[in-house]
Amino acid sequence: MKKRPIGILQSPLAPFVALLLNLLLAFGLYIVARIEFLFENYNYFCAVLSPARLWRLFYGGYMFDRSAITYTNALYIVMMLFPLWLKETRLYHQLCKWVFVVVNSATLIINLSDSVYFPYTLRRTTTSVFSEFKNENNLGDVFWGELLEHWYLVLLAAGLIFLMWKLYVTPQTKASQYVSAKQRIAYGGLQLLLLAAITPLGVGACRGGLGSGIRPITISNANEYVERPTECALVLNTPFALIRTIGKSVFVVPEYFKTQEEAEKVFSPIHQFTFPFGSEKKNVVVLIVESFGREYIGALNEDLEGGHYKGYTPNVDKLIAQSATYRYSYCNGRKSIDGMPSVLCGIPMFIEPFVLSPQSMNTYTGMAGILDKEGYHTAFFHGANRGSMGFLAFAKKTGFKEYYGREDYASDPRFGGDADFDGHWGIWDEPFLQYYCAKMSEMKQPFMTAVFTVSSHTPYVIPDKYKKVYPEEGLIMHKCIRYTDMAIGKFFASARKQPWFKNTIFVLTSDHTNLSDHAQYQTDIGGFCSPIIIYDPSGEIEPGMRDGIAQQIDILPTVLSILGYDKPFLSFGCDLMTTPMEETYAVNYLNGIYQYVKYGYVLQFDGKQTKAIYALDDLLMKHNLKGKAKQQAQMEREVKAIIQQYMYRMVNDRLMPQPKEKILSVLSQNLRR
Template sequence: MKKKTILDTQMGPAIALVVNLAMAFIYYLIARVEFLLENWDLLSADLSLGHLCRMFGGGFMFDRTAIVYTHMLYILMMLFPLLIKETPLYHKICKWLFVVVNALAFIINLGDSVYFPYTSRRTTTSVFQEFDNEGNLGGIFATELINHWYLVILAIVAVWLMWKLYVMPRTNRKDYPTLRQRWKFAGWYTLFLAAAVPLCIGGARGGLGTGIRPITINNANQYVDRPIECGLVLNTPFALLRTIGKSVFVVPDYYKSQDELQRVFTPIHTPRPTHAFQKKNVVILIVESFGREYIGAFNDWLENGRYKGYTPNVDKLVEKSRVYKYSFCNGRKSIDGMPSVLCGIPMFVEPFVLTPASMNSYTSIAGILGKEGYETAFFHGANRGSMGFLAFANKTGFQEYYGRQDYDADSRFGGDKDFDGNWGIWDEPFLQYWCAKIGELRQPFMTALFTVSSHHPFEVPEQYRNVFKEGKVPIHKCIRYTDMAIGKFFENASRQPWFKNTLFVMTSDHTNQSCHAEYETDLGLFASPIIIYDPSGEVRPGMQDAIAQQIDIMPTVLGILGYDKPYLSFGCDLMSTPAEETYAVNYLNGTYQYVKYGYVLQFDGQKTKALYALTDRLMKHNLVGKVPRQQQMEREIKAIIQQYMQRMVNDKLMPGK
């Protein structure tokens, strides 16, 4: 006769529950270790054992909340106080529930460790809106499975072990024949369930104290030294659960008086041009992932002056252009770049176009110039509707939109054979298509193009695979290819009759893979080029020792043209703003970064966490409390945040609203 264990007694289900929940915590811990190893280059800077323990300790709180939320049904089923449930079938159902829930959580965490380098944040529910128009995700996903085969093996082994290690209670209702025994079982499990309720509430909220508010993603900042480290503290199930149906924008009350707020900062521009409005053509090129790190002309100091970069054609363009030593993007995703570059709206908290505020009234440089008689057109080599760019273009005043299908229908070009198999038309042919279509626009015109080739899975056309070889990271060969395509575009454009009367602006949507520590810091992650090229020579070229950002592009272009009507932009006109007054702002994992006066201030919404000299490229020396400018910077970033939030919530993204 088989010897009975505690799992055969009435305590069996409770003991099994505790042991299995402990296993769930272990799986979250394993996923966090894997996350660290997968993103070691981004997260290992100055990583001491004590700091690592603090982050893992903080991670336990977020794991606890995720486990409580995802195991509520399981806990209820295991502690349900009726003996009638104690059958092998019932506990098999409980086992399946436990394994499926935790297998999904584990796999989601593994998958997000691969996606994290492109976003620097844990995935939230906005990802479902971001990619809901994409038809190529299956191929991208399959490629990632192949590239990260070791994670597939880890997932398979982990789920198999989870099934094997699951503790199954062996309590049988037949072993309790008397009414008294059944009532005793019911009594015990009623007490267990009653005790579990406050524990679950505390676990879900992050604590039971009266002063404790339910923990959010932003709480991860208390365990980190750098905003990017929040990714290690958090887990993806928590990030997804905490952003379901949540209000994105909350208006702070830093300034009680609107008059005082307006005096510190206002996004409403009332320009006073020094010349009459001149109808120059405007061409804006947004290059996928084309970070400042890759461009040799911006990095003559890198690698002790030996660094050449990967962009000989863009280097030549920089020599003829007005550029900025400290130039930044305002977000980490493509959908962040669009409103920043074209509308002067940065990304705070969540991508603007994925929030309810995207239904507000607002416009772009296309909408503004369209009212001045410009013909406007937006170009994107992907499928029509990809990334929501078609809807965005329509919303912001672009009169025409051209995508992959339009390229395919144009008999002058290569059609579908120029499709890269993943995202859209290769950059070289699509930029030539853009040049041809520009020539068909009525002058004056405003047009923008978003490229696709310098993007994961980092491939180049077959005919260039032996020309643009692998660099230090996979994207380098794509950067070389796209640089060549840009060079050919400007070579062709320079021969067109509209060229001399055209103002060109080039930037990237965001940055991407890095191989230099200077570009892996919290600020380095946002280092994008701002290149303004005027073939007429009216905009004087040269490297400016100043700060610039994507949201400066619209006011700067309008300033160059001499536009004289009010408009909204959170950036400034780089031509008329003194160099010491230009600034940059971005948001990373609950922390606002404000760059001005030669410093970088990191503000979590309540207090300043860090302050670095802009020349401290590795962000090693925290100067909080040591710089007189800190208080002024805090006043300004608070005003920017409050203006942003209240205008989003109250639909005031247009002058006069």
């Protein structure tokens, strides 16, 4: 019988060759997903679209892709090279094909989905997302809503999965009766040798290299390939970000200073005021408005669009005219669960959301817990279901004695009940803020309350009766901002009629920012621009724009200063009433980079060294002044002290003032206003 030539896919090397070709196919899927990520979020990356810079970003992406591909395809690799001839059957290789296609379809879908989620977080999704949304029961309808809106991604995923199935390479098998025992043994030895040879390469791919001094790469290593922290999301892929954050210790204490006492001389989060402020205790009302970024507010953007920008918040604009506001104001995180501890406890988000870390079990309190001990009635309001976002647990942990959610609203006969449910997250803002006002009027003064709104949130819908009043315009969420602004205006109209109104301090901020259509709000620091609005109807706090920096973690010390609270407490922010505006600051964390705003600059520090420094008036962050700004060394020293204090106190459960702890000195009362 004439022998036919044996092709490469019929030889003993066939499984190995097929494996390599199929892994190249997986790399192709990751590249296509990265290109889609770039185009889906073009406005955030348009500054990088030079060939040389894109090449570096995509090369960095290759480093993380090979790690993710090796992690996720480890079972497939072993299956293909398993050193037994018995596996060389059509059925077995069909099973291998299914494993490959299912695994890589899942990673493809994860990458494509995260391109849609990125504008809300400015980073790749990590495992914290599972804890963040574990209490939600409405994710199904949100998912389907996003699916319909981004139908083109569904088609792209389906097309790529079909191509993967068609292009998958299957090694050809020989009937066992034509293979001798000697050939089987030789085959097994070759497969074992190939598996042994590829194993260290796989380990190196997962770790990011084979050198003895190389530590396993983490998401922070993406900063090696970028010029802006936001670009890290383009370098990374979501499967890698998920894998590398499973069960990881979040907080590690650095050793920038030899002792904590030395760090404390530069920065201390412990405050104590020594002056009284008024004999009558003022009420405190904190409005945390969902996604209410500074960009949407006309009164805070008078220079935008050549001075012609009107914004979407006429009611808040009127409030600002009577309030203290700040030229540069920021949130301390990019998620709702970051906003809560920042606004109410003075604790910013570093690395991962504080409330999702093990350190959330530390002993700490917040504005409600502090004022509860001073005789305040405390209550937290959230229009969503009880337990949504973990806010009920957080409210109790930080000292709120009462909690009112969707169920409580529905049981109040004065209001519309579940007819006012938006069908997605909770009660529409307009009726829920009226409920909030009514409940406060039933409370004994003094009271401290906080409300978290829900309507200006994906899937960005408003009540039917307002769809002609607030039509689609600009970004998909602008109509929701207009609706929520109207609800805020009606809330203050009702509050002004209440006997407690003039004896109340109102603070309005957002939990985080959201979608943007202006370049200056799409930069690394622009993505953290939130309003800080302090309104005192009594007029004791002078209204006007202060030429300084403010952040969410300033709210706690500022309110306690206004109230004349004279006991020690912790906050990583400062009191905006007594601190000179040139000394105020802001700090936040983005993709492995700490951003420190002070002295007219934004310093970007990766934990070891300064990566960049920009002038605050360089709104598009185009000119890196690293090594040229005289304040750089001082800013580095200060941000190191903040980081070390934060990590030390997290790891050692020191989020409450200690009996003998040195108290941060404050300025005298005559510097108040």
